[in-house]
Structure formats: structure tokens, C-alpha cells
Amino acid sequence: MPAIPPTTAAPSKQRRSLLLALPSLYALSAWAQPAAPLSSKPYPGRLELEVDATDLQRRLVQVSQTLPVRPGPLTLRLPQWLPGEHGPNGNPALLAGLVIETDAGARLAWQRDAIDALAFRLQVPAGVGRLRLRFQHLSPHSEEQDRITITPSLLGLQWNNLVLYPEGYAAAAIDTAVRLRLPLGWQAATALRAPEGQPATPDAQGWRQFGPCSLEQLIDSPLFAGPHYRRVDLDPPGAARPVVLHLFGDTPADIAATPAQLDAHRALVQQADRLYGSRHYRHYDFLLAISDRFSGIGLEHHESSENAVRSGYFRDWDKSAGERGLLPHEYSHSWCGKFRRPADLLTASYEQPMRGSLLWVYEGMTTYWGDMLTPRSGLCTLEQARDSLAYDAATLEARRGRLWRSLQDTTTEPVFYAQARFKDWPSWQRSADYYPESMLLWLDADTLIRERSGGRRSLDDFAHAFFGVQDGRITPLPYTFDDVVATLNTVLPHDWRAFLRERLDRHGPGAPLDGLTRSGWRLAYSDRESEFARHEAGKPGRHEGQDLRFSVGLHIGKDGRLHEVLWDSPAFAAGVAPQAKLVAVNQRAYDADLLADAIAANTGGQAPLQLLLRDGDHFRTVTVDYRGGLRYPQLVRIDGTPDRLSEIMAPRA
Numbered sequence: 001m002p003a004i005p006p007t008t009a010a011p012s013k014q015r016r017s018l019l020l021a022l023p024s025l026y027a028l029s030a031w032a033q034p035a036a037p038l039s040s041k042p043y044p045g046r047l048e049l050e051v052d053a054t055d056l057q058r059r060l061v062q063v064s065q066t067l068p069v070r071p072g073p074l075t076l077r078l079p080q081w082l083p084g085e086h087g088p089n090g091n092p093a094l095l096a097g098l099v100i101e102t103d104a105g106a107r108l109a110w111q112r113d114a115i116d117a118l119a120f121r122l123q124v125p126a127g128v129g130r131l132r133l134r135f136q137h138l139s140p141h142s143e144e145q146d147r148i149t150i151t152p153s154l155l156g157l158q159w160n161n162l163v164l165y166p167e168g169y170a171a172a173a174i175d176t177a178v179r180l181r182l183p184l185g186w187q188a189a190t191a192l193r194a195p196e197g198q199p200a201t202p203d204a205q206g207w208r209q210f211g212p213c214s215l216e217q218l219i220d221s222p223l224f225a226g227p228h229y230r231r232v233d234l235d236p237p238g239a240a241r242p243v244v245l246h247l248f249g250d251t252p253a254d255i256a257a258t259p260a261q262l263d264a265h266r267a268l269v270q271q272a273d274r275l276y277g278s279r280h281y282r283h284y285d286f287l288l289a290i291s292d293r294f295s296g297i298g299l300e301h302h303e304s305s306e307n308a309v310r311s312g313y314f315r316d317w318d319k320s321a322g323e324r325g326l327l328p329h330e331y332s333h334s335w336c337g338k339f340r341r342p343a344d345l346l347t348a349s350y351e352q353p354m355r356g357s358l359l360w361v362y363e364g365m366t367t368y369w370g371d372m373l374t375p376r377s378g379l380c381t382l383e384q385a386r387d388s389l390a391y392d393a394a395t396l397e398a399r400r401g402r403l404w405r406s407l408q409d410t411t412t413e414p415v416f417y418a419q420a421r422f423k424d425w426p427s428w429q430r431s432a433d434y435y436p437e438s439m440l441l442w443l444d445a446d447t448l449i450r451e452r453s454g455g456r457r458s459l460d461d462f463a464h465a466f467f468g469v470q471d472g473r474i475t476p477l478p479y480t481f482d483d484v485v486a487t488l489n490t491v492l493p494h495d496w497r498a499f500l501r502e503r504l505d506r507h508g509p510g511a512p513l514d515g516l517t518r519s520g521w522r523l524a525y526s527d528r529e530s531e532f533a534r535h536e537a538g539k540p541g542r543h544e545g546q547d548l549r550f551s552v553g554l555h556i557g558k559d560g561r562l563h564e565v566l567w568d569s570p571a572f573a574a575g576v577a578p579q580a581k582l583v584a585v586n587q588r589a590y591d592a593d594l595l596a597d598a599i600a601a602n603t604g605g606q607a608p609l610q611l612l613l614r615d616g617d618h619f620r621t622v623t624v625d626y627r628g629g630l631r632y633p634q635l636v637r638i639d640g641t642p643d644r645l646s647e648i649m650a651p652r653a
């Protein structure tokens, strides 16, 4: 899943991180307390959920829920610690109108826990065997609140917002079934299936049924729906565990893909088969929203994934390369994250805290394989893949935060998302750097294995050995740090414990680039921005603007607002601060070309760069002493060395 607020331009990972960029604002008071022990028994009876999602204008989702109960104290909870988000992101602010009644219609008093806003406590009177709950999920109208998941032509339902579950039971031990009403004529996709013997199609009122299944499966199986829909089979007909791509768009044009574009998505499935050598799902459903209105997301599930990209994904294929790593990333999570799960992230209930000590595998290796499967499947070119890698490497190289904050420490980031939503100094504070930095760590390991084994072994062998076991097993198989070390040793005997610890715990300056060097390439800078980066930086939203981080140290929004001032950069040294507005460059009104020209003109120092900044109603002029010209990252071959990077990115036969 998801990662932390990208305040910088370009890298593709930041797009898939967007989900984490918009976590719910929830006070983190409860997780410090030990969770109550879970019952070893299944919850007696079935939780039945009825969801009406037809109010598209007001974005009100009406929920009605029944569950069997016993007399006595009862605590109902909104899920808090969400798999894939790795943190306590349940959002109580989006639930309203809660009424709890007995079967006979008598209203019962409930009390929210004083410090745990997701827990509702009540007393079930004697003689009452079933409760009925009603509430609304207030689907956001602005991203200030949370992700936009309902638009006039798209709807994404995450069941964790739509269910109150009884505390004290494992999610796998709570049986559920769902009735869902969607607007008439809309089509839906989810990894959930209709009840045995029931049609998957809706009735005349638009109601459809799913389940029965466990609460765990329900919450792990979100649903996308809309009127503009296309189903694309990514496997040949008759596949035992088929993979399907479900496209939803704002308009029919958004989902009109060419055969070649779809073939690249089919190749992704084949290349993943060759890499992992197993499938750990009964069927796999890619849910892909192609929209400029639906909020970005990339969230992994065991038998599906939620993905959202901009409306040009297929239509402007030449410009969407930066988004095409999303599906390879989320699909890789079916192996790395969902099937093989770090033991300290594998919790039985949403009330139990997670610990992310191995996120550098869960997210880091997924980033690595996602980024390699993208060119392997033809979803991007080798050049685009290198440009993406160059941006990640350069961003880390420029992030002074490595001086004080280790890669290992960044894995605690998900537990304070709520406070880390927006950062003034991301290059110093760091964020979910366990995505891109671990990607470099795994490149280091891969190239080391290739070098030491004379090209006979590689990290592909690790993937096969670690994720390819027990083909068809769906239940998660947990692992520890020691298991990672042990499997690496079967691929190539080496002091992997020291290798990993050193890279996890050490500090900068600079990025860990040994793997890049061993791959036959080095990070360099050009005065021309790559096509890949230009299209990324030009996207609407927070990446939009001018990326001058690698020269003066600024990322500037389209309106001149300074999104980021790099710590220890020339702009930083001149006293420039984030969120100020850049009004003028050398006494002329700011525009992107003017500033770029001024930076180029000052190469060598002949034409000092003066910036007029506005901070509220204060204006000030600063002189930035930077003489290095325009600088944009790129990868350059190291002559006379083997080109291992191209080997790693080449499709597996």
C-alpha cells in the first residue's frame, strides 16, 4: 500500500503512495494500550450488512447491520489498524447517525469510549438475541477530509468504513454476508462473490448479494462500481486461478485501451508467474479507476487491488509512464505482503496494533519487483524505468534527513500518519523512505548476488524461494528478519545479516548507491529534464509544478507556492522557507521558463539570482547563491562494466 505525503515531484512511487498521503485524521490515543485478548472461538452467528450506495449527489452511504448478541456488555468497533496501511487509520469522523436497536425495535443507549473514538460500548438487555444498527458513511466531498471515493460516475467502497464489528474476536472468525444496492445500470467489480447458487447480477431494485465470508475477507475485498466499465481477461480462457482487469472511467473514452496496451498488462501477469512461480489466490481482480475526480489510491489486497490513475492512462499513453508502475506494485503485494507477511504486521484483529519493522521487505521489495516487472512486461521502456530510478536515487541523494534518521526508523512512519500528513521539510524529516531506499537496498543485494555468482544466481532466485512456496496456499505465511537472512543464504552464502543491518541502521550523507554502481550505471545530472519526469511534474495535483530540487533546491507549485525547500540547498541557505509564494525572479513576475532561464544564466555566477517572496502580507527579496546551472537526474552507463540493470529489467523467458 500506501505511503506518505509526497511533497516532491516526479517519482512514480509517490503516486502509489497517495493513499497514505490522505489518511484519516484520527487521534492516536488508543493504540498505546494493550489490546484485550481475542476469543479462541468463532463469533456465534452471522453479521449481516446492508449497504445502500445510490445517493451519489450527497455521497451518503446508508448502512444497516444486524448481528446476533448475548445479554451483557458489548463493544462494537470500526476497524482501526488496517492491513496494507500498516497503521491506525480507521476514521471515526466519517460515521454519523448511529442508532442501535433491539430486534423488537427498542433503542439502546451507547457510549463512545472516552479515549478510543472507534469503540462504541453498550449493555445488551436480558432476553435480547439480535441487534440492528443503522448509520451513515459520509463519503468525503473534499480531499481535506479524506479520499474522494464517490463521483457521478465512479464509486469505491471500502467495507472497513461500513461495518461495526464485535470486539474480542479474530476477523477471520466473524462470519458476514452483504446486500448492496448500487445505482441502476451500474456495474461492479470486487473479489467478493455472490452466494452459492445466486446470480451475480442485481435484482430490479439494484440490490446484489455477496458472501458469506469472514470479516477479514470482506474488508480485504473492496468494490468499485460505475456506468463506464470494461472487463479485460488477463489470462487465457479456462485459467484455474484467473486474473481479471476491471476498468472504470469517468467516460467511455477513459477505458478505451488498445490491444497493445492490454497485452502489456497480460505480460505483467506472465512475468509475475515467472518471477514468483506460484499464485496465492483463487482469482485475482485488479480494480482500476481511470479518473481525474476519484482520489488516487494503490492498495493491495489478497485477491484484488484498488488502483486509481489519471484519465489519460490509456489515452495519453506516452505521458502516463509514471503511473504504469502502480499495477505491478500492487500485484506483487499478493506475494510480498499478503501471502508472505512480516510476523509483526500479521494481526488477527483490527484492534491489535501492527509493527512495521520489516516494511523494507514488505514495501521495499515490492517496490523493487514492481519497478522491475514494469519494464519486463513492456508497461514502460527501459529508458523510462531508468529515468524513474534516477529520480528516486537523486531524491534520496538530496535528502539530508538520512544524516539523522535511519531507513529502519522510517518504518515507524505509518503509526503517525495522522500527524505526518503534511510536512514542511520532507527532505529533513523524511517520510516513507522504506519504499525508494529499500528499492536501492534490494538492487544492492541483487547485483551483489549476480556479481558473486558470475551471473548464475540473482534476486529472482530469492523471490522464487521465498514467495513461490506452497503454490495455491492463501492463508498468510509469516516471516521474520531471520527467515529473510536464511533464504538469502540459500541463494548465495554471505553475511546477509550484517549486510542488511548495516544498510538499515546507517546514516548518510547521500543515498546508498552501491547497487546502482554495480548494475553498471551511475547517477548524473543533465540540464534537460527527461520526458518521464516532465510528464510526472506536469500532472495535475500535488506533483504539478516546477521541479528544481536538484539545482536551487525548490519544488514550486503552478501558482508559485513553494511546495518544498530542500534542507541544506542553496535556497535553504538563502533563508527561503516552504509555503512562501515566489512572486518575481530578478524583478520580473515569476514564471517557470523565466526562472529556469535565470538559473541557467547564472551558471558560473555572472547574473545573481534574486527572488521576491511573499509570506502572508510580508514581502522580501533573497539572493540565492547558486551557480551550477539547471540539473535534472539521469542514469549514465559506466563504461567497461556489465550492464546488469538491463539484465534485471529484461523479460524472463
Ligand SMILES: [Zn+2]
Pocket: 001, 002, 300, 329, 330, 333, 363, 366
Ligand atoms: Zn505497497
